[in-house]
Amino acid sequence: MSDSRTDSAxxxxxxxxxxxxxxxxxxxxxxxxxxxAQERTTGDVLMVAWMDDAxxxxxxxxxxxxxxxxxxxxxxVKGETSGHTQYVHSVRLDCDGDTVLLTVDQEGAACHTGAHTCFDADVLLPPVD
Incomplete structure (x- = not known):
């Protein structure tokens, strides 16, 4: 879901x-x-993390x-130590005000496991063709 370390921010x-x-x-x-975090070019959901106001x-x-x-x-800051950065193009607040959506350009892996996205490990319900 996120880097396992706290960066200088x-x-x-x-x-x-x-x-x-x-x-x-x-x-x-x-x-x-x-x-x-959603990748701007593909629409892939890359990761989910927490934010505070700061x-x-x-x-x-x-x-x-x-x-x-x-x-x-x-x-x-995503990628500050790993180099796997996220440049933010837009930020949207959902209708309930409890989630933000970041549209990003991902450089390198988004997941702390080294995968491009955190959502490629287990498919619980495959898509219907």
Whole structure:
């Protein structure tokens, strides 16, 4: 789902999220919401991760996908240490305000296993032709 390490974004001062955007977000008890990364050219869903307000703010300003690691309790920029980056073309908020969709250009693997997408391991229900 994500890199297993926290990158240097967690060490930098968080950017402030626009209050109008922050007001629309519905967060879990830890202050997090889900983020889906979708490849711009193929439409493939690459990964699902968590964000907090600071990670979203950084993503919106830098166009580098920035997430929140629950295990490390900090922000990380996708690919900052691995080189498997996500350039963000657009960010959309879903109708409930609890998930954002990032449309990205993926450089290298999106999954921490080295796979292009985190959704290629187990097909639970194959598509109908």
């Amino acid at each position: 967690s060490a930098s001062a968080p950017l402030a999220l626009d209050p109008a955007i922050a007001a629309r977000l519905k967060r879990n008890e830890a202050g997090l919401f889900s983020a889906v 990670a979203l703010a950084e993503t919106l300003v830098t166009r580098r996908a920035t997430y929140f690691s629950r295990s490390r309790q900090g922000r990380w």
